[in-house]
Amino acid sequence: xxxxxxxxxxxxxxxxxxxxxxxxxxxxxxxxxxxxxxxxxxxxxxxxxxxxxxxxxxxxxxxxxxxxxxxxxxxxxxxxxxxxxxxxxxxxxxxxxxxxxxxxxxxxxxxxxxxxxxxxxxxxxxxxxxxxxxxxxxxxxxxxxxxxxxxxxxxxxxxxxxxxxxxxxxxxxxxxxxxxxxxxxxxxxxxxxxxxxxxxxxxxxxxxxxxxxxxxxxxxxxxxxxxxxxxxxxxxxxxxxxxxxxxxxxxxxxxxxxxxxxxxx
Amino acid sequence: xxxxxxxxxxxxxxxxxxxxxxxxxxxxxxxxxxxxxxxxxxxxxxxxxxxxxxxxxxxxxxxxxxxxxxxxxxxxxxxxxxxxxxxxxxxxxxxxxxxxxxxxxxxxxxxxxxxxxxxxxxxxxxxxxxxxxxxxxxxxxxxxxxxxxxxxxxxxxxxxxxxxxxxxxxxxxxxxxxxxxxxxxxxxxxxxxxxxxxxxxxxxxxxxxxxxxxxxxxxxxxxxxxxxxxxxxxxxxxxxxxxxxxxxxxxxxxxxxxxxxxxxxxxxxxxxxxxxxxxxxxxxxxxxxxxxxxxxxxxxxxxxxxxxxxxxxxxxxxxxxxxxxxxxxxxxxxxxxxx
Numbered sequence: 001x002x003x004x005x006x007x008x009x010x011x012x013x014x015x016x017x018x019x020x021x022x023x024x025x026x027x028x029x030x031x032x033x034x035x036x037x038x039x040x041x042x043x044x045x046x047x048x049x050x051x052x053x054x055x056x057x058x059x060x061x062x063x064x065x066x067x068x069x070x071x072x073x074x075x076x077x078x079x080x081x082x083x084x085x086x087x088x089x090x091x092x093x094x095x096x097x098x099x100x101x102x103x104x105x106x107x108x109x110x111x112x113x114x115x116x117x118x119x120x121x122x123x124x125x126x127x128x129x130x131x132x133x134x135x136x137x138x139x140x141x142x143x144x145x146x147x148x149x150x151x152x153x154x155x156x157x158x159x160x161x162x163x164x165x166x167x168x169x170x171x172x173x174x175x176x177x178x179x180x181x182x183x184x185x186x187x188x189x190x191x192x193x194x195x196x197x198x199x200x201x202x203x204x205x206x207x208x209x210x211x212x213x214x215x216x217x218x219x220x221x222x223x224x225x226x227x228x229x230x231x232x233x234x235x236x237x238x239x240x241x242x243x244x245x246x247x248x249x250x251x252x253x254x255x256x257x258x259x260x261x262x263x264x265x
Numbered sequence: 266x267x268x269x270x271x272x273x274x275x276x277x278x279x280x281x282x283x284x285x286x287x288x289x290x291x292x293x294x295x296x297x298x299x300x301x302x303x304x305x306x307x308x309x310x311x312x313x314x315x316x317x318x319x320x321x322x323x324x325x326x327x328x329x330x331x332x333x334x335x336x337x338x339x340x341x342x343x344x345x346x347x348x349x350x351x352x353x354x355x356x357x358x359x360x361x362x363x364x365x366x367x368x369x370x371x372x373x374x375x376x377x378x379x380x381x382x383x384x385x386x387x388x389x390x391x392x393x394x395x396x397x398x399x400x401x402x403x404x405x406x407x408x409x410x411x412x413x414x415x416x417x418x419x420x421x422x423x424x425x426x427x428x429x430x431x432x433x434x435x436x437x438x439x440x441x442x443x444x445x446x447x448x449x450x451x452x453x454x455x456x457x458x459x460x461x462x463x464x465x466x467x468x469x470x471x472x473x474x475x476x477x478x479x480x481x482x483x484x485x486x487x488x489x490x491x492x493x494x495x496x497x498x499x500x501x502x503x504x505x506x507x508x509x510x511x512x513x514x515x516x517x518x519x520x521x522x523x524x525x526x527x528x529x530x531x532x533x534x535x536x537x538x539x540x541x542x543x544x545x546x547x548x549x550x551x552x553x554x555x556x557x558x559x560x561x562x563x564x565x566x567x568x569x570x571x572x573x574x575x576x577x578x579x580x581x582x583x584x585x586x587x588x589x590x591x592x593x594x595x596x597x598x599x600x601x602x603x604x
Binding site for chain 1: 358363365372374383387390391
């Protein structure tokens with residue numbers, strides 16, 4: 001517990017400093033904010049075009065689709081904001097700069113990840129929340145104490161899956177030098193998070209459930225709210241699966257890091 | 266007293282993929298893997314006492330960085346024992362990190378866009394440095410180097426020298442028992458080098474910090490180290506005090522003398538003297554324009570004797586006595602090892 005408090009304090013300190021320094025690059029900050037708005041708008045527009053042509057998809061109507069979409073944006077946010085430094089791993093390993101993270105009396109994964117807070121991810125969160133609320137109202141889902149609890153369990157679980165997927169993808173950098181493509185490829189899959197898993201054919205469906213489990217990021221948890229009478233059984237164990245999966249991804253990352261030898265200097 | 270760093274019969278092997286030449290070779294490499302075993306560190310044993318400053322030298326690729334990485338806990342030795350302050354570094358990396366400071370030249374460990382003072386404050390939290398110790402250390406730093414102007418400068422705006430200085434200050438901040446400096450003065454100007462030398466010497470004196478330093482710069486060795494360890498091709502070839510380094514090659518000195526008189530007279534004199542000297546000094550006697558240069562081993566013939574003798578021949582206009590440089594001694598050690 002003491003250790004947890006210590007780590008939290010360090011984390012917040014580093015985070016605040018990082019945000020402060022991000023603000024000091026003002027132009028970059030504003031351009032990024034504008035960029036993230038346009039990226040999300042573009043995603044949303046292409047989504048709208050699909051629905052102009054098909055009134056429903058896989059049995060889901062427009063607002064239900066919007067719900068999946070909004071839920072995915074919210075669930076992805078922690079990965080985007082807090083685990084963004086995974087994207088720099090390839091460069092750090094290639095140049096040998098990764099070694100600098102090995103000399104602090106802190107957990108290596110923690111110290112590495114804490115360094116960057118990607119504030120741009122928050123823009124996405126805003127989009128996600130608005131979509132979720134909008135579809136929530138139109139679907140007349142109702143809102144009480146139970147839903148709050150459900151949200152508090154389902155959203156972090158979904159985020160854990162997303163984080164774990166990217167951690168594992170990032171960990172491949174330790175084993176295959178200059179393997180940026182694994183991360184890029186896996187990240188591309190996350191574009192499919194927003195679509196309900198049952199619209200795909202069997203191969204892809206199962207691939208997204210058990211190989212790159214993005215179905216757990218939006219499809220499964222959203223079912224808790226959209227079809228409360230027909231929740232797939234696996235959803236009930238998903239919080240444990242999520243934690244387990246995150247733990248595995250953490251161990252893989254750490255194992256990779258311990259193998260890391262650095263370039264000669 | 267117990268050694269603070271103790272390496273016993275340490276080996277480190279790397280398995281490297283054998284690469285073939287050309288495009289054909291590259292395609293071959295894609296499908297088949299052959300490995301070469303590289304012995305980066307070969308049976309090295311070093312004991313370092315608390316408070317020592319040890320220069321760890323060797324040509325490029327000798328295995329210096331590998332040894333440092335094993336001592337800092339980044340690498341696990343293939344065999345042998347590494348102990349730093351009774352800890353096996355790679356097994357207890359986090360605990361170990363609390364007790365050491367590391368600077369890898371040119372690779373800053375500070376937060377790139379933060380002003381120095383903010384970096385220090387984060388380090389204060391990470392290493393759980395008490396307020397009193399922190400204040401003490403800052404005062405101590407301010408008394409040695411002029412760092413106040415750097416406090417509010419983001420690291421990315423610093424010159425290489427300022428950045429290296431900041432990195433070294435950061436490495437000593439939590440008052441570690443051992444500090445590893447890997448080529449700390451690489452690419453720095455003379456004045457910054459001397460500032461860094463002063464700093465390291467002062468901290469070593471005041472806080473009794475043990476310092477392990479790798480460098481290619483002999484001015485670092487001359488200014489800081491009382492003991493040097495030299496390795497080449499992974500093997501240790503020298504481990505002794507800096508004084509005996511020079512004795513290792515005899516007490517060589519070069520004497521340069523310029524006689525009075527015009528050029529013609531000097532030319533004549535020089536020629537005579539060289540002939541006479543060569544009879545009883547086995548070492549090199551050469552003429553360099555107006556000067557006669559004599560390399561003598563002081564064990565056989567002292568520089569004073571030679572000067573006295575020269576004075577009896579003709580009055581001397583100018584003279585120089587040069588010690589053999591550490592650099593040329595170390596160069597000789599590297600070269601002797603080639604056989």
